[in-house]
Amino acid sequence: MPKVGMEPVRRQALISAVIDAIHERGLSHVTMGEIARRAGVSAGLAHHYFGNKDQLLLATMRHLLSELGDEIQQRLAGAETARERIRAIVAGNFSACQFRPAVISAWLAFYVEAQTDAEAHRLLRIYQRRLESNLLHALQELVSRNQAVDIAEMAAALIDGLWIRRSLAGEQPDPESAVAVVETAIFGAISRYHA
Amino acid sequence: MPKVGMEPVRRQALISAVIDAIHERGLSHVTMGEIARRAGVSAGLAHHYFGNKDQLLLATMRHLLSELGDEIQQRLAGAETARERIRAIVAGNFSACQFRPAVISAWLAFYVEAQTDAEAHRLLRIYQRRLESNLLHALQELVSRNQAVDIAEMAAALIDGLWIRRSLAGEQPDPESAVAVVETAIFGAISRYHA
Amino acid sequence: MPKVGMEPVRRQALISAVIDAIHERGLSHVTMGEIARRAGVSAGLAHHYFGNKDQLLLATMRHLLSELGDEIQQRLAGAETARERIRAIVAGNFSACQFRPAVISAWLAFYVEAQTDAEAHRLLRIYQRRLESNLLHALQELVSRNQAVDIAEMAAALIDGLWIRRSLAGEQPDPESAVAVVETAIFGAISRYHA
Amino acid sequence: MPKVGMEPVRRQALISAVIDAIHERGLSHVTMGEIARRAGVSAGLAHHYFGNKDQLLLATMRHLLSELGDEIQQRLAGAETARERIRAIVAGNFSACQFRPAVISAWLAFYVEAQTDAEAHRLLRIYQRRLESNLLHALQELVSRNQAVDIAEMAAALIDGLWIRRSLAGEQPDPESAVAVVETAIFGAISRYHA
DNA sequence: AATGAATGAGTTTTCATTCAT
DNA sequence: GATGAATGAAAACTCATTCAT
Numbered sequence: 001m002p003k004v005g006m007e008p009v010r011r012q013a014l015i016s017a018v019i020d021a022i023h024e025r026g027l028s029h030v031t032m033g034e035i036a037r038r039a040g041v042s043a044g045l046a047h048h049y050f051g052n053k054d055q056l057l058l059a060t061m062r063h064l065l066s067e068l069g070d071e072i073q074q075r076l077a078g079a080e081t082a083r084e085r086i087r088a089i090v091a092g093n094f095s096a097c098q099f100r101p102a103v104i105s106a107w108l109a110f111y112v113e114a115q116t117d118a119e120a121h122r123l124l125r126i127y128q129r130r131l132e133s134n135l136l137h138a139l140q141e142l143v144s145r146n147q148a149v150d151i152a153e154m155a156a157a158l159i160d161g162l163w164i165r166r167s168l169a170g171e172q173p174d175p176e177s178a179v180a181v182v183e184t185a186i187f188g189a190i191s192r193y194h195a
Numbered sequence: 196m197p198k199v200g201m202e203p204v205r206r207q208a209l210i211s212a213v214i215d216a217i218h219e220r221g222l223s224h225v226t227m228g229e230i231a232r233r234a235g236v237s238a239g240l241a242h243h244y245f246g247n248k249d250q251l252l253l254a255t256m257r258h259l260l261s262e263l264g265d266e267i268q269q270r271l272a273g274a275e276t277a278r279e280r281i282r283a284i285v286a287g288n289f290s291a292c293q294f295r296p297a298v299i300s301a302w303l304a305f306y307v308e309a310q311t312d313a314e315a316h317r318l319l320r321i322y323q324r325r326l327e328s329n330l331l332h333a334l335q336e337l338v339s340r341n342q343a344v345d346i347a348e349m350a351a352a353l354i355d356g357l358w359i360r361r362s363l364a365g366e367q368p369d370p371e372s373a374v375a376v377v378e379t380a381i382f383g384a385i386s387r388y389h390a
Numbered sequence: 391m392p393k394v395g396m397e398p399v400r401r402q403a404l405i406s407a408v409i410d411a412i413h414e415r416g417l418s419h420v421t422m423g424e425i426a427r428r429a430g431v432s433a434g435l436a437h438h439y440f441g442n443k444d445q446l447l448l449a450t451m452r453h454l455l456s457e458l459g460d461e462i463q464q465r466l467a468g469a470e471t472a473r474e475r476i477r478a479i480v481a482g483n484f485s486a487c488q489f490r491p492a493v494i495s496a497w498l499a500f501y502v503e504a505q506t507d508a509e510a511h512r513l514l515r516i517y518q519r520r521l522e523s524n525l526l527h528a529l530q531e532l533v534s535r536n537q538a539v540d541i542a543e544m545a546a547a548l549i550d551g552l553w554i555r556r557s558l559a560g561e562q563p564d565p566e567s568a569v570a571v572v573e574t575a576i577f578g579a580i581s582r583y584h585a
Numbered sequence: 586m587p588k589v590g591m592e593p594v595r596r597q598a599l600i601s602a603v604i605d606a607i608h609e610r611g612l613s614h615v616t617m618g619e620i621a622r623r624a625g626v627s628a629g630l631a632h633h634y635f636g637n638k639d640q641l642l643l644a645t646m647r648h649l650l651s652e653l654g655d656e657i658q659q660r661l662a663g664a665e666t667a668r669e670r671i672r673a674i675v676a677g678n679f680s681a682c683q684f685r686p687a688v689i690s691a692w693l694a695f696y697v698e699a700q701t702d703a704e705a706h707r708l709l710r711i712y713q714r715r716l717e718s719n720l721l722h723a724l725q726e727l728v729s730r731n732q733a734v735d736i737a738e739m740a741a742a743l744i745d746g747l748w749i750r751r752s753l754a755g756e757q758p759d760p761e762s763a764v765a766v767v768e769t770a771i772f773g774a775i776s777r778y779h780a
Numbered sequence: 781a782a783t784g785a786a787t788g789a790g791t792t793t794t795c796a797t798t799c800a801t
Numbered sequence: 802g803a804t805g806a807a808t809g810a811a812a813a814c815t816c817a818t819t820c821a822t
Contacts, residue, residue, distance in 0.1 A: 004801065006806060026311035028223035031791060042808050047793060100313050112307045116221035116364060131341065133347050153360075154376055158349065161356025165348075168309060168319065181349050182197060187389050227817060237783045237815080248817065266799075396802075415700035418613035422796060431806050433796080443796065495700050502697045504753060506611035507688050514753065543750075544766055550737065551746025555738075558699060558709065571739050577769060582773050589822070591785060616812060627787050632814060 007049065011059075013039040014046055018060040023102035026111035032056075058119055061110045062104065065127050071095045072134070082141035083187075090136050090182045093159050094175040104167040111160075132156055139186075143193045150188045156180050202244065206254075208234040209241055213255040218297035222304035227251075253314055256305045259298065260322050264292040267329070277336035278382075284329050285377045288354050289370040299362040306355075327351055335387075342388045350381050397439065401449075404436055405430040408450040413492035422446075448509055451500045454493065455517050461485045462524070472531035474575075479524050480572045483549050484565040494557040515548035522546055529576075533583045541579045548572050596644075598624040603645040608687035612694035617641075631703065644703055646695045646749055650747050656680045662684070668772075669728035674719050675767045678744050679760040689752040696745075707728065717741055723776075732778045741772050 015135045032053050036043040050056035067138035074091030079085040097103070115119040132152050139148035162178045212233035216225045227248050231238040245251035267287030274283040292298070309315040327347050336342035357373045407428035411420045422443055426433040440446035462482030470476040485491070504510040522542050529538035552568045602623035606615045617638055636639040636640035657677030664670040682688070699705040717737050723735035747763045 004805065010806085024311070028308070029311070032793085033791075043792080044794080044809070045807060048807080052336065053792070104311050108307050108310065111359060111363070113221060113223075115341060116224070117220065120364070127361070128360070138248070150376070150379075154353065154380055157356030157360050157376070158353050158380075159356065160212070160359050161352030161354065164306065164355050164359065165323075166351050168306070168316075168323070181352070184345075185349055185353075185384070188383055191385050192387070204790075205781095226815080228815095239819085240782055241782075242818065400802095414701065416698060418698075419701070421794080423794095434798085434805075435803055437797065438803075445726075498700065501615070501749065501753070502693050503611060505693065506609070506614070509766070511753075515764065519755070540766070541770075544770055547746030547750050547766070548743050550749050550772075551742030551744065554696060554745050554749065555713070555742050558696070558706070558713070571735070571742070574735075575739055575743075576752065578777050579683045579770070579772060582777070589784070595785085617814085618812075628813085629788070629815080630786060633786080638813070 010039070010041060011046060011049055013041070014049065014056060014065075015063050018056060019102050019106040023105035027057075027106075027113065046137075054117075057110075057113070058123070060106065061113075061120060061123055064098075064107060065108070065123060068092070068095075068098055068127070069130070071098060072131075076104060076134070082138045085138040086094050086135065086179045087179075087183065089131065090159065090181050090186070092153070093131075094178045096175065098164075099166075099173045099175045099178070101167070101173065104173065108164060108167060119171075122184060128156070139190075142190050147193045151186060152161070154189065155182060155186050157184055197315045205234070205236060206239065206244055208236070209244065209251060210255045210258050213251060214259075214297050214301045217304050217370060218300035222252075222301075222308065232307070252305075252308070253318070256315060256318055257303065259293075259305070259316060263287070263290075264325070264370055265323070266293060267326075271329070272350050277333045278331040281330065281381060282374075282378060284326065284333070285350070286356065286370075286374050286379070288326075289357075291370060294361075294368045294370045296362065296368065298356060299368065303359060303362060313389075325352070328340075335369075337385050342384075346381060346384045349384065350377060352381055353377050392417060400429070400431060400435065403431070404439065404446060405450045405453050406520055407493050408446060409454075409496045412499050413495035417447075417496075417503065435450045440463065444447075447500075447503075448513070449466050450496065451503075451510060451513055454488075454496060454500070455513060456487055458482070458485075458517065459520070461488060462521075466524070472528045475528040476525065476576060477569075477573065479521065479528070480549070480576070481565075481569050483521075484552075484568045486565065489553075489563045489568070491557065494563065498554060498557060518546070529580075537579075537583045541576060544579065545572060545576050548575055566580070595624070595626060595630060596602050596634055598626070599633055599634065599641060599647045603641060604649075607694050608690035611690075612642075612698065629635045635762040639702075642679050642695075642698070643708070643733065645691065646698075646705060646708055649683075649691060649695070650708060653677070653680075653712070654715070656683060656708055657716075659767075661719070667723045671720065671771060672764075672768065674716070674723070675740070675744065675771070676760075676764050678716075679747075679763045681760065683758045684751075684760045684763070686752065686758065689748060693749060693752060713741070724771075727775050728778045733776075734775045736771060739774065740767060743767050 014035060017035045018030070021035050021038055026032065032043050035056070036046045039046070046056060050059055072089055075088035075092045075095075076085060079088040092098075098107075100182055104168065111121055114124040135152040136148050136153055139151050142148075143151065159182055162181060166173050166178060209230060212230045213225070216230050216233055220229065227238050227241055229250070231241045234241070241251060243256055267284055270283035270287045270290075271280060274280040287293075293302075305315055306319065309319040330347040330350055331343050334346050337343075338346065354377055355377060361373060363366050400524055401441055404425060407425045408420070411425050411428055415424065422436055423432050425446070426436045429436070436446060440449060462479055465478035465482045465485075466475060469475040472573050481486075488497075501514065504514040525542040525545055527536050529541050532538075532543065552571060556568065597721040599620060602620045604614070606620050606623055610619065617631050618628045618771060619642070621631045624631070631641060634643055657674055660673035660677045660680075661670055666672040677683075685694075695705055696709065699709040720740055721733050724736050728736065729732075744767055747766060751758050
């Protein structure tokens, strides 16, 4: 039953299937066959649209990165003060659509993949630099440049660390408390410098 | 030319080979053949000693966990005050033998594997609980129990986050500055509660 | 935008695409998708017109055979003496439209295909018999029947051999010198028998 | 039942299987599975020893080229006069072990493969150049350099052409008459130049 | 103890072909 | 008439694992 205009639908279904499959089986055990089955299409179609497994995986990673970017950008748009911008960045990183178990699993998997895969590495670095740069700009309005650098690094590491630990804990992820931990650490550090 | 008493040597060589192979190829691309080649033995021997690939991987993970445990235990032995114990735990996590690029890669890989592999998950949780428990005990001498729980979580996440980010940065890992970041965050939080 | 009367145009475009594709990728690597792409149509249309891949390939072969036949027939029409008829046959085999690199590649590929494909074999044998029979008739006016048979075989082999070698040489094919080599061999053999 | 020292045996069996499979199915229809089956081993083993299909095919081609080279070299060793050397080269090209139907099919297939495969092309050109060079040296003792060049080209083309036509004819190949045709053409041409 | 030979199951990938639109 | 969606079967290739030696 071929219909026209199905390409974007199938692409999205396949990317979602990748995320779910990684969550349940782990990236190293995911097969094209399983992804296709979850997406309700044949393995051939997955290749037809993405060329090969690596490309499909990278497309999924790009999807996640872009979703996260949008999430943060949206929140930044409504932020006026430096404190609000910092909150926007932190909250964006733990936004509902990103902090779902399956998405967390996929993120982690790609994080690790980026250790050895050049393209995955490149994609992740771009996101990381942007995150740090955003944080840095906001922080520099509150503390000196050197202090901002230190706090930004700490905050970025804390965000990643909370992600990884919450995911491993297996409990229902709790975005709000995660946000609170990071904000406490950031604003605590800022007030320390101000004292 | 089989020699007697080679077993521990071979086992260690294979475990080291796993770590290096994960670092260079990524866990999902590591094969028994490559591990064996790196260890300078035949693939058959790897099976002879470890039974199968999963067991070899888990043995490697156990090796890393035990090494980290020893590292922290050693430092704790010489620590007398609560502050010193906290410093011992943090420093142990970034000790030279652990904070090598190849070891970091392997840790990350196992972290992710633990998402979907029951035994890996169990091993990792044991280590995490011990780490948190150690931290908690030390912190409770300085702050209230509730405050200690919050700080311990933050500290643990920060340690993991620094690991993961430093590894991805590709630069030579710098244990001392990592330790400094974590200690600053911990003692900053403590002093905040005291104020 | 389907147009009426496009069928012969599409068919010819597909056949030309087959020849070019064989030249650039080799028959064993040619796919329907690539042929269709080169012809500027969808893969579905290629099937619509030719039924399946084998039929399209055979249609291409028939096209080449018929083109070669026409080429020779045209030249034979203007030939009066036996020597002229021999020259017509030889020259026809190296005529410009046949001795193009892409066409040579396709010919060779079909030659080989004919080893194992019954229909291709049949088509090629028809052409070969006609070529030999034409040559034989002309030669028999100049030498005895037995001598004519020998010379015809030699000439036919020489034609094929020059084709195959020129094609592999990769140089710009030079029909005239090829013709000269064959004619020298034929007329040399004839004069030898006459001596 | 693994035995040591099987590698050369398996390699040879696989190469022979390639030749037979090409003869019966045609290069474009040959699969690794069929080759392995004919060789009496698993498809995995074929990959184990040759890496991939292309490499196995090229190894087969190298095998044929080297066998042909040996055949000619042997005959050349016993030749003293220029005429004998020419006969050695021609006879070597139609030697029993080369002029078997299956071997002929394989040769043709590789000839065509060389049109589009760089490595196959390289291998074939080396053989062709050596053949022409050998012929040229022998011929230059009997005729002028220019005449030798012409005769060598004609002879080489005739050899290839006879191969291709005899193979297509499907009859039992007849080395002796093929040799006779080539020698008649060569020595006829020489005597023509001498006249 | 140790190896290399060998396999078979599983995975990716390709591609001719079909079919609704 | 023409397309793009979709499939399924077949092919290449990988690799953990077994086993005779």
